[in-house]
Amino acid sequence: MSNKKAYFISDDKLNGFIESLNEKVPVYVPQRFDRADGTGIYTEYRPYGEGEVDLESRTLLSVKSIFLPQCEVILGFTTNEERVDVVSEAPSDERVLFSIRNCDFEAVRRLDLLFGWDYRDEFWFARRENTIIVVNICDSPLDDKCFCHWVGVDPVATELADCVMLRAEGGYIIWRISERGDVIIDVLDKVGADEVDVPEVEAKGFDNAIEVDGSHNALFEIFTDEIWKVLEPSCIGCGICTFVCPTCHCFEIQDEGSKRVRFWDYCTGYEFTRTEAHQPRPRQYQRYRQRVMHKYSYYPRRFGVVGCTGCGRCISACPQNVDIREDIVRLLKRAKVIK
Amino acid sequence: MVENIYQPKMMRVIEVRDETPTIKTFRLEFVDDEDRKNFTFKEGQFGEFSVPGSGEATFCIASPTFWRDYIEITVKEVRRATHAFHLLDVGDFVTFRGPYGNWFPVDDFYGKNVMVIGGGIGIAPLRGLIHRVIKERKKFGDFCIIYAARCVEELVYKEEVYGWWESDDICNTTLCVDPGGETPDWRGKVSFVPPVLEQMKPSPKNGVVVVCGPPIMIRLCMEKLVELGFSPDVLYTTLEAKMKCGLGKCGRCNIGDVYICKDGPVFTYAQIEGFPGEVW
Incomplete structure (x- = not known):
């Protein structure tokens, strides 16, 4: 048993705790929303108070939008006769990102490599630096779609978070890791959470992993293989997998009136690479290949980490029931990495 | 910020x-x-x-x-x-x-025979290079320009191009238009570029070639030049890809583990042969 102190917050006090915390620092927390048309419910990270807090299901949308908003103004123009001025504003103040899973947290850290290499994207890093992260560690998979253990993510990692929380019977145990986590602990103190010991955590149920790490060069070699054409009929290029994905970062920049905005884009769509003169990926299998290869081959070749953190969202979102794990297994077999 | x-x-x-x-x-x-x-x-x-x-x-x-x-x-x-x-x-x-992006390694071209091949608006990225070679003409060996367009009207920088054409002492210029694109008074060639190369048979000895134009033209020229004995690492081109950021972030110009905007746009044919595909 560790000497460090942790706090237990029961389910019935949870909302009150988040509310008190939200009074000090804005809290982004997974919430559940009823769709207006009654067709279902979806969950995503939003400022506290917009929906019903739900910490135990996989959010439909990842935390990506907290750092790379779906649509964001990167600058504006003010025009007069004499000149055009360009104005840009820094992203918002400090906030708490509460109850994020290690797959999402790892995805954000892997994207740091992209947004930081050579040119540093200050929109990304300003948000990274002003966000206090509370990781909700997974001692077991959320459901059968989780595969973080395939791609080198530790579901119970605690080191890089500011605070860590763990589901316990009737509530959550929360403890501090970094100084920035003090604000959480202060509020826990104030709302009268019980002091407990920091638990020893062991992840269970993450079995039958196919080790993807290290196969990027073998995958690169099967770029021209016929297998991609076999996979093609599954993907219709709708782009929902990129939309829900925590590591899909490709974006578009356009002008809307006097604002220049950037917004998410998707490589599985025809327009992604089309120019008037040339379309290097005219077929759907080429665009699906780009998405898969970018994650499992190009990204590790370039940045040394797999561009996927196994959150499983693309599997649940795909209208064609494409299970990326099945395709990975087929590809790795083709590349003779596994038998 | x-x-x-x-x-x-x-x-x-x-x-x-x-x-x-x-x-x-x-x-x-x-x-x-x-x-x-x-x-x-x-x-x-x-x-x-x-x-x-x-x-x-x-x-x-x-x-x-x-x-x-x-x-x-x-x-x-x-x-x-x-x-x-x-x-x-x-x-x-x-x-x-x-x-x-990167650039043409012009300093490495000093003392070499330089051939520049442009197609249509593909002459634009080569224009600075051509001006530079003309300005520092003595530092280079033979200088040869081939410029092709679909039709006479589609030739860009007409005045400059005709100027180069008439300055035999500075560069050996060949102009061509695609079959059907010629006008009655057209004095250049009526041909695609690869047959022109076949006819000219440029010597690969001490030579570098820079090609830019439509993807299909670049590819066919590269293949022809390799056939003529040029080593792929002295054949340069500049690739066009859809780009949004130019900073290696937006992911548009990603081919294999290369970002055209950061690692390019200038590549040798040897480098391009190492790409998985999707260039042409």
Whole structure:
């Protein structure tokens, strides 16, 4: 048993705790929303108070939008006769990102490599630096779609978070890791959470992993293989997998009136690479290949980490029931990495 | 915020020239003297240009590095952003981010026989290089230009090109248009480029070749040049890809583990052969 102190917050006090915390620092927390048309419910990270807090299901949308908003103004123009001025504003103040899973947290850290290499994207890093992260560690998979253990993510990692929380019977145990986590602990103190010991955590149920790490060069070699054409009929290029994905970062920049905005884009769509003169990926299998290869081959070749953190969202979102794990297994077999 | 990498500098249009019915060249100068003083680039680099409110587009800098006070870009009108460019008058503002990407290693070409092959608007990224070679003519061996377009009307920089054509002492220039694209008084060749290369049989000895044009033309020229004995690592091209950021972030120009905007746009044929595909 560790000497460090942790706090237990029961389910019935949870909302009150988040509310008190939200009074000090804005809290982004997974919430559940009823769709207006009654067709279902979806969950995503939003400022506290917009929906019903739900910490135990996989959010439909990842935390990506907290750092790379779906649509964001990167600058504006003010025009007069004499000149055009360009104005840009820094992203918002400090906030708490509460109850994020290690797959999402790892995805954000892997994207740091992209947004930081050579040119540093200050929109990304300003948000990274002003966000206090509370990781909700997974001692077991959320459901059968989780595969973080395939791609080198530790579901119970605690080191890089500011605070860590763990589901316990009737509530959550929360403890501090970094100084920035003090604000959480202060509020826990104030709302009268019980002091407990920091638990020893062991992840269970993450079995039958196919080790993807290290196969990027073998995958690169099967770029021209016929297998991609076999996979093609599954993907219709709708782009929902990129939309829900925590590591899909490709974006578009356009002008809307006097604002220049950037917004998410998707490589599985025809327009992604089309120019008037040339379309290097005219077929759907080429665009699906780009998405898969970018994650499992190009990204590790370039940045040394797999561009996927196994959150499983693309599997649940795909209208064609494409299970990326099945395709990975087929590809790795083709590349003779596994038998 | 420390620095917004998407923040452009303002430039002003100081000259507009019609090149073809759909292509114009714009001469631009920085609005702020400070920007003008600090600005340097190298032959083959590109930038992100925009008419504010109409979106950014990627154009190579089509003027040589030793023109100190202004740069030029050559723009073909296709969709929204380029359409806005074609409506510009002298005095209008545009934004510019750059210069981005790598460049032609011109210093490595010193003492070598240089061949430049352009197709259509693909001559634009080569123009700075051509001017540089002409200016420092004595530092290079033989200098040969092949410029091809679909038809006579589609030749860009006509005045300059005809000037090069007539200056046999500076460079050996061949102009060609595709079959059917000639006019009655056309004195150049009527042919695609690969047959011209076949006929000319340039010597691979001590030679470098720089090609830019439509993807299919680049590929066929490269194949022909390899057939003629050129080593793929002395064959240069500059690749066009859809780009949004120019900074290696947006993922558009990603081919294999290469970002065209960061690792290119200038590549040798040897490098391109190492790409998984999707170039042409």
